[in-house]
Amino acid sequence: MPDLISQSQPEGRGEPEALPVPLGGTRAQAIFRLQIGIAGLVAILMMIGLANIVMDRAKQTEATTVPEAASTLAPVKIPPVPASDPLADAGVIPSSKGDDTSAKTDGNGPPNP
Numbered sequence: 001m002p003d004l005i006s007q008s009q010p011e012g013r014g015e016p017e018a019l020p021v022p023l024g025g026t027r028a029q030a031i032f033r034l035q036i037g038i039a040g041l042v043a044i045l046m047m048i049g050l051a052n053i054v055m056d057r058a059k060q061t062e063a064t065t066v067p068e069a070a071s072t073l074a075p076v077k078i079p080p081v082p083a084s085d086p087l088a089d090a091g092v093i094p095s096s097k098g099d100d101t102s103a104k105t106d107g108n109g110p111p112n113p
Contacts, residue, residue, distance in 0.1 A: 024030050088095040 085093070085095070087093045
């Protein structure tokens, strides 16, 4: 039976000869790279399809809506609230309104005339 190590060694050297490795790697590595590439292409196509569906739905919704539709509810008018000073209401500072109600009260009830 022939010795494989002695056949791969060149004459006069004790080191084994390096076998050439293909630049593309092994067959399993090439198939793996092919699978990854195909999966990437499928993912890109799915994202483009999803974006297309979203854009079509947006165009369809925009086409069916009425621009500047009038409100169905009557506008509610809120009466203006007179400006008040919380410190003057609490009695901390004198009121700047001009009506002096504190002078007309006796402390126990409504103001006296």
